[in-house]
Amino acid sequence: MTSPGSPAESPQPEPFRSGFACFVGRPNVGKSTLMNALVGTKVAITSSRPQTTRRAIRGIVHRPDAQLVVVDTPGLHKPRTLLGERLDSLVRSTLTEVDVIGFCVPADQPVGPGDKYIARELANVKGTPVVAIVTKTDLASPEQIAKQLLAVGELGVFADIVPCSSENGFQVDVVGDLLIKHLPEGFALYPEGDLTDEPEQVLVAELIREAALEGVRDELPHSIAVSVDEMSPRAGREDLTDIYAHLYVERPSQKGIIIGLKGSRLKDVGQRARRQIEALLGTKVYLDLRIKVLKDWQRDPKQLRRLGFYD
Numbered sequence: 001m002t003s004p005g006s007p008a009e010s011p012q013p014e015p016f017r018s019g020f021a022c023f024v025g026r027p028n029v030g031k032s033t034l035m036n037a038l039v040g041t042k043v044a045i046t047s048s049r050p051q052t053t054r055r056a057i058r059g060i061v062h063r064p065d066a067q068l069v070v071v072d073t074p075g076l077h078k079p080r081t082l083l084g085e086r087l088d089s090l091v092r093s094t095l096t097e098v099d100v101i102g103f104c105v106p107a108d109q110p111v112g113p114g115d116k117y118i119a120r121e122l123a124n125v126k127g128t129p130v131v132a133i134v135t136k137t138d139l140a141s142p143e144q145i146a147k148q149l150l151a152v153g154e155l156g157v158f159a160d161i162v163p164c165s166s167e168n169g170f171q172v173d174v175v176g177d178l179l180i181k182h183l184p185e186g187f188a189l190y191p192e193g194d195l196t197d198e199p200e201q202v203l204v205a206e207l208i209r210e211a212a213l214e215g216v217r218d219e220l221p222h223s224i225a226v227s228v229d230e231m232s233p234r235a236g237r238e239d240l241t242d243i244y245a246h247l248y249v250e251r252p253s254q255k256g257i258i259i260g261l262k263g264s265r266l267k268d269v270g271q272r273a274r275r276q277i278e279a280l281l282g283t284k285v286y287l288d289l290r291i292k293v294l295k296d297w298q299r300d301p302k303q304l305r306r307l308g309f310y311d
């Protein structure tokens, strides 16, 4: 304890805090990118297609005085397919399990019905503080940002409202501070240095899916799923990982799109994914990637379970 007579003494350190946060917001508002910026490495995948994220991927922010575990959630949206319904129930159960929620609204788009829908949902989550985050400030003028802060303030009762940009780093650390403020006092939940508790195999599958989505913007909205069937170091080669994976599409025509002329597109997808996976694993990678048609997998409960989407 610092006493008034001993100015040389350092002040009482803040208590160590640890706990969970999640980001919610319309698809494409920058939730995954913000999590990556907070964690400081590429953990969740991002793409310019809405609804890229399907799993609660966790990133872990380590600070001297805190450990913040960020659960990345899919964009809340009105369910259309069975897959959509599962996504939403995943989001809802996540909301009640975390210590603080970050509600993301982009600075460069007017507040719309989607944001209002989520704000109403959040008002029903009792007992979890919500920090409203105005994202992508690099895309908006100061006036636009000021207006957006006011508009977001009208959407509900928030513990704080903070503007930030994951693109240029503006106030990303402040977002971290404001989330950490709401965590309970406690011990570190994960060893220092851990950035995510997702098994590497899941991250690898996500990187392959990201590569496969690239360039087929409108043709294959949400029809691609990936399973990594086997992943192991090559015998006698510490520096090489063998990966056997399947890319699933819903219809034969989609298979053609992915494969491309004389297999050119698939080759591209494999190369792009391989580079990313090598960065993640820190070894060379041999990637055996095959395509299968799983008819209407998004509507088939058994296939959904196989691909890791549980009720």
Ligand SMILES: Nc1nc2c(ncn2[C@@H]2O[C@H](COP(=O)(O)OP(=O)(O)OP(=O)(O)O)[C@@H](O)[C@H]2O)c(=O)[nH]1
Pocket (backbone or CB within 6 Å): 025, 026, 027, 028, 029, 030, 031, 032, 033, 034, 045, 046, 047, 048, 049, 050, 051, 052, 053, 073, 074, 075, 135, 136, 137, 138, 139, 164, 165, 166, 167, 168
């Ligand atoms: N200029 C700019 N672009 C951003 C920023 N944050 C995210 N983006 C871009 O916005 C797009 C969507 O970002 P994501 O992080 O995937 O969005 P999300 O909210 O996680 O999307 P879903 O997974 O679909 O819910 C990507 O193209 C990002 O590069 C930002 O601060 N500034």
